[in-house]
Structure formats: structure tokens, C-alpha cells
Amino acid sequence: MKDLVLDLIENEKKRQSEGLELIPSENYVSRPVLEAMGSVLTNKYSEGYPYFDGINEWDEAKIANEILPNYRYYGGQENVDRIERLAIDRACRLFHADHANVQPHSGAQANNAVYFAWLEPGDTVLGMSLPAGGHLTHGAKVTLSAHIYNFVGYGVTEDGDIDYEDMEQKALSEDVKLILIGYSAFMKIPDFKRVAELRKKAEEKWGHEILLMADMAHVAGLIAGGIHPNPLDFGFDVMTTTTHKTLRGPRGGLIMSKGNVASPLKKPEKSLANIPILIDRAVFPGTQGGPLEHVIAAKAVAFGEALKPEFKTYAENIVKNAKTLAEELAKYGFVLQGGGTENHLVLVNCKASFGFDGKIYEKALDMTGLTLNANALPTDKGGAFRPSGVRLGTPAITTRGFSTTEIKKLAAWMKDVADICKKAGSEEKLNDYAEELTKIRQGVRELSLKFPIPSI
Ligand SMILES: Cc1ncc(COP(=O)(O)O)c(C=O)c1O
Numbered sequence: 340m341k342d343l344v345l346d347l348i349e350n351e352k353k354r355q356s357e358g359l360e361l362i363p364s365e366n367y368v369s370r371p372v373l374e375a376m377g378s379v380l381t382n383k384y385s386e387g388y389p390y391f392d393g394i395n396e397w398d399e400a401k402i403a404n405e406i407l408p409n410y411r412y413y414g415g416q417e418n419v420d421r422i423e424r425l426a427i428d429r430a431c432r433l434f435h436a437d438h439a440n441v442q443p444h445s446g447a448q449a450n451n452a453v454y455f456a457w458l459e460p461g462d463t464v465l466g467m468s469l470p471a472g473g474h475l476t477h478g479a480k481v482t483l484s485a486h487i488y489n490f491v492g493y494g495v496t497e498d499g500d501i502d503y504e505d506m507e508q509k510a511l512s513e514d515v516k517l518i519l520i521g522y523s524a525f526m527k528i529p530d531f532k533r534v535a536e537l538r539k540k541a542e543e544k545w546g547h548e549i550l551l552m553a554d555m556a557h558v559a560g561l562i563a564g565g566i567h568p569n570p571l572d573f574g575f576d577v578m579t580t581t582t583h584k585t586l587r588g589p590r591g592g593l594i595m596s597k598g599n600v601a602s603p604l605k606k607p608e609k610s611l612a613n614i615p616i617l618i619d620r621a622v623f624p625g626t627q628g629g630p631l632e633h634v635i636a637a638k639a640v641a642f643g644e645a646l647k648p649e650f651k652t653y654a655e656n657i658v659k660n661a662k663t664l665a666e667e668l669a670k671y672g673f674v675l676q677g678g679g680t681e682n683h684l685v686l687v688n689c690k691a692s693f694g695f696d697g698k699i700y701e702k703a704l705d706m707t708g709l710t711l712n713a714n715a716l717p718t719d720k721g722g723a724f725r726p727s728g729v730r731l732g733t734p735a736i737t738t739r740g741f742s743t744t745e746i747k748k749l750a751a752w753m754k755d756v757a758d759i760c761k762k763a764g765s766e767e768k769l770n771d772y773a774e775e776l777t778k779i780r781q782g783v784r785e786l787s788l789k790f791p792i793p794s795i
Contacts, residue, residue, distance in 0.1 A: 356792055357784045358708035359749065363557065363684045363732020364523070364584045367739065369644060372637045373794045376589045380419065380633035387411035388603060388619060389420035389427075402428055410604055422636045429642035433563045434578060435571050436595035438615035440622050441638055442630040443592030446556045446581035448622075450476040451484055453577055453594060456614065456621035457550045458516055460487050465509055466519035467501070468492025471717050474523045474554065491515070495717050499677020500527050506534070510541040520570065521554025521579075524714055524730050526680040529553075531573035538574075548611050552577045558682050559593075560585025560734065563645040564654020567682065571597060576614050585657060585683055585734045588641025589634045594618050653737060657683045660733040663743045667750030673757075676716055676728065683732045688716055690727035693757050697729045699766050703756050704729075706769065706776045708783040709749070739790040748786065752779050 355367070368376075387410045402424045409420050423441060430439035443449035458464070467473030471494045475482055478490025491513050493506040501520075510518060518538055520529050531553070538551045553570035559580035561567035571578050578595045582588035596615045601607070603619035623630070644650060658681075665679040668687065676686035689700050697713030704711060714730035733741070736749075756779065759772045769776070 352792075352795060356795060357787050358710055359783060359787055360735035361704075361709055361711040361731040361733075363730060363734065364581070366584060366587045366734045367792045368583075368587060368589060368637070368641065368794055370794045371640045372587075372589060372644070375637040375640045376633050378633050378636065380422070380636050381631070383415070383419055383632050384413045384629045385411055385416055385419045385423075385632055386413065386623060386629045388623070389416070389423040390602060390619075399425060399428065410602065419632045422632065422639055423630070426635050426639035426642060429639060429646060430593060430595060433642055433645055434559075434595045435569060436578070437597050438595070438600045438618075440594040440596075440615075440618055441635050442622050442627060443579075443594060444627060444631060444634075445590065446474075446554070446579065446592045447476045448627060449579040449581075449592030449594050450474075450554060452618060452621040452626050453550075453552055453579060454484050454488060454517070455625050456617040457609070458488050461489060462516040463489045463491055463513050464517045464519060465491050465493060465506065465513065465515045467522050467525070468494055470715055470719060471495045471502075472522040472525040474521060474556070477519055477521060477554070495525070495677075499525075501525075501529060503530065503533055503537075507537055507540075510537055511544055514545050515541060515549055516547075517550045517552055519552045519554060520575075521552075521556065523557060524676075524684065524686055525557075526677045526682055526684050526686060528568060528681050529570075531568055531570045531575065535574040550577065550611065550614070551575045552579065554579045556581040557584055557684065560587055560645070560650075561654050561657065561682060564651045566651070566654045566658060571595060576611055577618070582638050582641060585654070586641065586645060587653075587734070587738065588645075589637035591631070591634050591638055593638065594622070656742070657733050657737045660737050660741060660743065660746050661685060663746045664731075664733060664750060667747055668753065671750065671754040671757075673753075683734050685731050686714060686716065687729050687731070688727060689729060689757075693761050695760050695764070697726045698724075699760050699763070699769070700729050700757065702766050703760050703763070703769050703776065704753070706773075707752065707756055707779040708787065709752065709756070736790075738793065739787075741790065745786065745790075748782075752783065755779055 389409045426441040427439045466477035494502045496502050562569045583590040598612050598614045600615050607613040607616045661680045674688040674691040701713040711731040713726050714728050715726040716728045763769045
């Protein structure tokens with residue numbers, strides 16, 4: 340008998356095809372990425388690394404055709420080694436890095452590995468606070484890393500930019516070991532140069548090296564497409580990312596770094612120059628066991644896609660669509676955090692726009708096949724379960740081929756659903772407007788089916 344799980348996967352295919360994905364951290368992978376992920380590589384154990392020095396000097400043909408000395412704990416690695424080397428090499432080329440560790444199982448794992456590589460228990464990390472738009476792994480109290488390290492948060496200004504003065508004041512009053520730029524709900528382009536200069540100042544003040552880290556999980560695809568500045572070009576030592584958001588690869592993590600690339604078997608001195616080796620040791624055996632080689636293969640395929648010229652057009656279109664969406668929503672009276680967007684992401688202040696919170700709006704939109712998430716705003720006080728806003732983005736619909744014409748239609752539906760929420764006043768009462776919501780649902784389904792998901 341067919342496993343029920345397979346039926347549920349079919350249902351999910353239908354859900355994805357007939358609705359529109361507006362969650363800014365989701366996307367649709369290509370068929371080759373999906374095939375690599377669902378391959379026999381999942382059968383293989385390959386703890387360790389397919390290592391060799393001077394990775395940037397290798398071309399793909401050489402990597403694919405030569406078996407090089409490795410540091411693996413199991414036999415049978417000849418294909419896996421080549422695949423992982425290709426993934427490393429492509430990631431380095433894509434992000435101008437000296438080294439890439441492609442093994443982190445997720446973005447959270449990537450961040451934890453960097454902390455473990457550089458910090459001692461009790462060391463101070465300066466990162467964007469969660470309410471300001473930072474990520475859970477940047478010091479939220481509920482995380483393991485917050486139990487081990489001392490996270491100090493900087494905020495955002497009223498116009499939605501990083502509060503650089505707050506950051507500077509904290510970097511010069513706390514003995515920081517790591518400065519982190521990264522976020523999950525932030526719509527501006529960070530001033531990486533300014534932060535790199537602040538690092539120097541703080542190093543002079545505290546008399547030791549400070550690691551400069553960027554968690555670009557959200558905008559990595561824009562960086563890869565060359566339309567967003569790359570922190571590694573501005574003197575950052577490390578850049579972490581997820582591979583599944585704008586970068587459009589499989590779910591997973593990735594760490595790029597600048598510095599000496601060498602065997603991870605020998606413990607190096609803890610210095611910024613040695614950060615690539617420290618990171619390799621921190622990923623395996625520091626915080627993970629065997630790598631997921633099927634996912635690494637899918638990462639390699641996705642990085643190959645991102646190196647192609649078409650990817651630049653896709654990245655440009657993401658931002659163009661996000662800007663159009665922000666403008667259209669503003670015309671309908673939506674109040675936007677930061678006044679708009681410079682990247683793929685839009686944060687709507689539902690409370691200020693219409694007087695209801697993000698949860699009712701998320702639920703009503705869900706009923707119409709428009710998927711996004713309720714999100715706290717910097718001004719929310721501890722309202723994680725009833726946040727005032729919603730967060731949405733354009734990567735997935737851009738992958739499906741949406742242009743500004745469809746974006747305008749989407750904004751009009753969002754306004755109609757907002758009007759329904761205003762009339763309903765509560766989630767329970769939304770059912771009273773089922774007819775209106777169903778009508779919008781039909782329109783969303785029709786439009787969605789005109790823009791098929793690439794891998795189906
Ligand atoms: C900035 C940032 N870092 C890290 C992560 C964690 O990634 P993952 O969910 O793969 O652990 C996310 C995910 O949303 C993120 O937005």
C-alpha cells in the first residue's frame with residue numbers, strides 16, 4: 340500500500356502550485372537541485388573533509404577529474420569528495436571567499452559553528468536584537484548559544500536603519516569579541532564599510548582581535564547576483580548564510596571565510612588569519628557529525644545556477660518586484676516599516692495601517708492562498724504571539740516569473756483582505772466573510788496556475 344506520507348507530499352505539491360508563497364525566506368528550487376537532493380548520496384557517510392589547499396586556483400574540470408588527498412573517516416569517497424569540492428569551489432567564486440564550509444545542516448548550525456570557532460564561554464557578541472529584526476541565533480534567550488555567550492543587542496532607528504551610534508557606543512563600552520551584522524526582518528542595505536571601521540576602533544580600545552561576521556541568510560541570493568554589496572569585499576572575516584532563501588538552493592547552511600586555508604587536523608593558533616581552519620574544526624567534529632552529501636550536492640548544483648548570468652536578472656527582479664509591492668501597498672494605505680524596501684523584504688505595520696494585528700491578517704490571507712507570516716515590529720513589546728505586523732517578500736514569486744503587472748494584482752488582493760479583516764475584527768469572525776475570501780481564493784488559484792513551480 341502506498342505510504343500516506345507520499346499522499347501528503349502530493350497534497351503539498353498542490354498547495355504550493357495553487358497558492359502564492361510570500362514568506363521571504365522561502366523559494367522554489369530547480370528540478371536538478373531537487374534531483375540531487377533526492378539522490379543515492381543520502382546513503383553515504385563521509386565525516387571529515389575533501390580537503391586541499393589553494394582552492395581558488397582549481398578549475399572545475401580539475402576538481403571533477405582528480406582525486407586529491409582528503410581527511411575522511413570512511414572509505415568509498417571518490418564521488419562524494421569531488422562533489423563537495425565542487426560545492427566549495429563554486430561557493431568561493433560566488434562570494435569572493437578564500438574558503439567555504441558547505442557542511443552546516445542549517446543556518447542555525449552555521450552560526451553556532453562560527454561562535455564555537457572563535458569564542459570562549461562568557462565572551463561578548465554584539466548583534467542586532469531580535470525585536471529590531473535580528474535572528475533567534477543572534478542571542479535570543481531561549482537558544483543554546485545565549486546560555487554560553489553574552490549577547491548584547493543593537494537596535495534600529497525610527498526610519499528603519501541600523502542604529503550605528505548605538506552599535507558604536509556598545510562596541511566601545513563592552514569588551515566585544517565578535518560583531519555581527521545580520522537579520523531576518525530588515526529592509527535596508529547595511530553600511531559594511533562603517534562597521535569594518537568600527538571594528539578597528541574597538542580592537543584598538545580592547546587590545547585584541549574582534550571577529551567581523553555577517554549573517555546574510557536573507558540576502559545571499561542578491562549578493563550572489565551582484566546587486567547587493569558583499570560584506571567579504573569590505574573586510575568582513577566570515578559570512579554565514581542559509582542556502583534555501585534568495586540563494587534558491589536546498590535547505591541548509593554555508594560558511595564563507597577569508598584567511599589561511601589548511602588542514603583542519605592540526606589545531607591552529609586562534610587568530611583571525613586562521614579562521615577558515617578554526618571554522619572547519621568547529622563544524623566537524625565541533626558541532627556536527629556526518630555531512631548530508633545529498634544536500635551538499637544540491638548546494639553545488641544551486642551554486643552553479645547562481646554563477647550563471649540569468650541569476651543576476653532573477654536577483655534584480657526580486658528587488659524590482661519588492662519595491663513595486665511596497666509602493667502599491669503604500670498607495671492603499673499600508674504603513675511600512677522603514678518606509679519601504681531596498682531588498683526582497685517588506686514589513687507591514689498592520690496595527691498602524693488598519694488597527695488589527697498580524698495574526699488575523701496572516702490567517703485571512705492563508706484562506707485566500709496567500710502565505711506569509713505575522714512578524715513583530717521593533718516597537719512591539721514582547722508580542723511574539725500577537726505581533727503587530729506581517730513580513731512578506733518576493734523571492735518565490737519572482738522565481739515563478741512574476742513581473743510588476745502581477746505584483747499590482749497581488750497588492751490589490753492584499754488590500755481587499757485587509758478590508759475583510761477590518762470588518763471581521765477577530766479571527767473567529769473571518770468565517771462570516773467566507774464568500775468574499777473564497778472569491779479572492781479563486782483569483783489567486785487561477786493566477787498561480789499560470790505561473791507553474793519550476794520543479795513540478
Ligand atoms: C538571518 C538568519 N540566520 C539564520 C537563520 C537560521 O536558518 P535555519 O532555519 O536554516 O537554521 C535564519 C532563518 O530564518 C535567518 O533568517
